[in-house]
Amino acid sequence: MSAAVYAMASDTLRDRLRPLCEADLEQVLMWRNAPEVRAVMYTSREITPAEHAAWFARLQRDPTKRTLIFDADGEPMGVVNFTRIDAASGEAHWGFYVRPGAPKGSGTRLGRLALAEAFGPLSLNRLIGEVLASNEASLRFHRKLGSEREHILRAHHRDGDTVQDVHEFSLTRASWLRARAADERAHAFSGDAS
Ligand SMILES: CC(C)(COP(=O)(O)OP(=O)(O)OC[C@H]1O[C@@H](n2cnc3c(N)ncnc32)[C@H](O)[C@@H]1OP(=O)(O)O)[C@@H](O)C(=O)NCCC(=O)NCCS
Numbered sequence: 001m002s003a004a005v006y007a008m009a010s011d012t013l014r015d016r017l018r019p020l021c022e023a024d025l026e027q028v029l030m031w032r033n034a035p036e037v038r039a040v041m042y043t044s045r046e047i048t049p050a051e052h053a054a055w056f057a058r059l060q061r062d063p064t065k066r067t068l069i070f071d072a073d074g075e076p077m078g079v080v081n082f083t084r085i086d087a088a089s090g091e092a093h094w095g096f097y098v099r100p101g102a103p104k105g106s107g108t109r110l111g112r113l114a115l116a117e118a119f120g121p122l123s124l125n126r127l128i129g130e131v132l133a134s135n136e137a138s139l140r141f142h143r144k145l146g147s148e149r150e151h152i153l154r155a156h157h158r159d160g161d162t163v164q165d166v167h168e169f170s171l172t173r174a175s176w177l178r179a180r181a182a183d184e185r186a187h188a189f190s191g192d193a194s
Helices: 022-032 049-060 106-119 136-144 173-190
Strands: 016-019 066-072 075-086 091-098 126-132 148-159 162-172
Touching (some): 016 106, 022 049, 022 075, 091 106, 106 126, 106 136, 106 173, 126 136, 136 148, 136 162, 162 173
Antiparallel strands (some): 066 075, 075 091, 126 162, 148 162
8 A cells, every 4th residue: 555645744734524404405416416326326317406415314324324514624525435334344435536627646545544544433344345447547556555355246237238247345454553653654764744
């Protein structure tokens, strides 16, 4: 895993995750319906405003789901969804996207905070991500963040006439802690820790 992944650089000090609120809904629907985001989701058709509002209402009363907005330097830049949160087993799935046109590096910043949320406040032991085989950026992204591919779910996803494999990745709390400690040591050693 890259030493840059978990390092706390000065330009990321104002990054944060916060709960999705009603005022975010219009913007989030625009991002979610952008062609480049829809194309890599299980549900690739356009979501209507009514469906979006109903999803938000369900979210408020579902303890197995949490949706967070990623603010980068105070500006909304992406979305993180934790789903199938199982407090007993300490497992959950996650999904995410950055806003169309987000600066390079935004995904890594979002991912780093999402992992800290998963293994900190959410107290998970294992975080699972499912990625369409055609989504090269996300396959690489998961590996960059230290996730390991555990299974290939063959022909798991059908969208119209297209059938494709889904790659299931997971990251454990223990590996995340190890990687974070190694990055902190590397940065302390290189003098970047001040
Ligand atoms: C996946 C996603 C969040 C990455 O965000 P990003 O801002 O591009 O991420 P970064 O610039 O921090 O890049 C992180 C890593 O992702 C991978 N990556 C990002 N864009 C890539 C691309 N176009 N091609 C291949 N790999 C890419 C690389 O491994 C990259 O690390 P590197 O620059 O050190 O090689 C973003 O592309 C996105 O929102 N995609 C649409 C939604 C999506 O795919 N969600 C996940 C569904 S499983």
